[in-house]
Amino acid sequence: xxxxxxSVLWMLFAGATFAQQxxxxxxxxxxGNGEDGLHLAWSEDGYNWKxxxxxxxxxxxxxxxxxxxxxxxxxxxxxxxFHMVWTVSWHEKTIGYASSKDLVHWSxxxxxxxxxxxxxxxxxxxxxxxxxxxxxxxxxWATTIPGRFPATDTLGDNNHRMYYVTTKDFKTYTKxxxxxxxxxxxxxxxxxxxxxxxxMFLKDETVKPVPQKKLYLVTSNKLTSGYGKxxxxxxxxxxxxxxxxxxxxxxxxxxxxxxxxHKYGVVTSTDLVNWKDExxxxxxxxxxxxxxxxxxxREVVDRLQ
Numbered sequence: 001x002x003x004x005x006x007s008v009l010w011m012l013f014a015g016a017t018f019a020q021q022x023x024x025x026x027x028x029x030x031x032g033n034g035e036d037g038l039h040l041a042w043s044e045d046g047y048n049w050k051x052x053x054x055x056x057x058x059x060x061x062x063x064x065x066x067x068x069x070x071x072x073x074x075x076x077x078x079x080x081x082f083h084m085v086w087t088v089s090w091h092e093k094t095i096g097y098a099s100s101k102d103l104v105h106w107s108x109x110x111x112x113x114x115x116x117x118x119x120x121x122x123x124x125x126x127x128x129x130x131x132x133x134x135x136x137x138x139x140x141w142a143t144t145i146p147g148r149f150p151a152t153d154t155l156g157d158n159n160h161r162m163y164y165v166t167t168k169d170f171k172t173y174t175k176x177x178x179x180x181x182x183x184x185x186x187x188x189x190x191x192x193x194x195x196x197x198x199x200m201f202l203k204d205e206t207v208k209p210v211p212q213k214k215l216y217l218v219t220s221n222k223l224t225s226g227y228g229k230x231x232x233x234x235x236x237x238x239x240x241x242x243x244x245x246x247x248x249x250x251x252x253x254x255x256x257x258x259x260x261x262h263k264y265g266v267v268t269s270t271d272l273v274n275w276k277d278e279x280x281x282x283x284x285x286x287x288x289x290x291x292x293x294x295x296x297x298r299e300v301v302d303r304l305q
Contacts, residue, residue: 029291034070037061042301051285052304063096063111064088071125073292085126095126129191140164140179142187155208156185182229192245201243213239234275242290
């Protein structure tokens with residue numbers, strides 16, 4: 001009898017330990033104009049999200065002249081550190097960077113001058129993707145350079161294209177290069193590996209002659225080149241921006257800001273061709289703006305709470 005009881009207790013303990021180690025989802029975002037800094041929320045199923053620490057800021061912005069922290073993007077690198085980039089201003093040539101072991105204690109904030117060599121108007125919504133083949137980080141963002149693409153200079157809100165730099169140590173960075181240009185105004189790109197290829201979700205920011213303001217998917221066999229023209233939009237008859245994507249099981253989930261409706265949305269797909277809008281199932285913190293999703297160990301969220 002005692003052996004049976006010990007066996008049952010061990011199974012219960014092992015089950016509880018497994019549950020504690022299960023991956024959960026974390027969402028980094030900003031509120032308002034980004035003046036109070038980083039906010040975090042978490043979810044077990046990808047649909048029901050709860051803010052952490054009463055939706056208070058985890059990190060106040062200090063980088064840049066305007067000291068904003070918009071569009072925070074966090075990834076966990078192979079070094080175990082969480083690396084974050086963000087938009088420091090509407091009109092500066094720099095982006096923000098900081099790192100953390102636990103998402104509570106952060107390094108000093110860098111103001112990285114990625115477009116200082118250009119007549120650039122801005123650096124918007126930077127994101128990071130780790131290049132496992134080259135063992136380096138790729139940071140990319142949208143920038144307008146007046147006159148650089150004259151054919152579309154007057155057809156959108158500014159005239160954005162996607163640019164990138166690489167770094168191995170977040171101390172030295174390569175010179176910015178063009179990442180994506182298919183003849184239209186584009187912002188808010190996010191890249192996810194998918195087997196041997198890469199998926200780029202992006203926003204068409206075209207305004208004239210017909211506003212687009214939808215999200216699209218393009219693919220490439222290379223991380224920093226080769227992305228083609230988009231096909232059909234993956235979002236519906238509303239304006240969308242700020243996509244962030246993650247694969248849960250066999251399903252891709254793309255979250256985005258329905259910014260004219262002041263709410264968040266999500267579309268899902270198992271084949272990356274047919275997309276289902278499941279926004280009515282989504283529950284997000286009030287006032288949430290553009291952010292990114294990532295998987296973390298359950299213990300990470302337990303510490304944050």
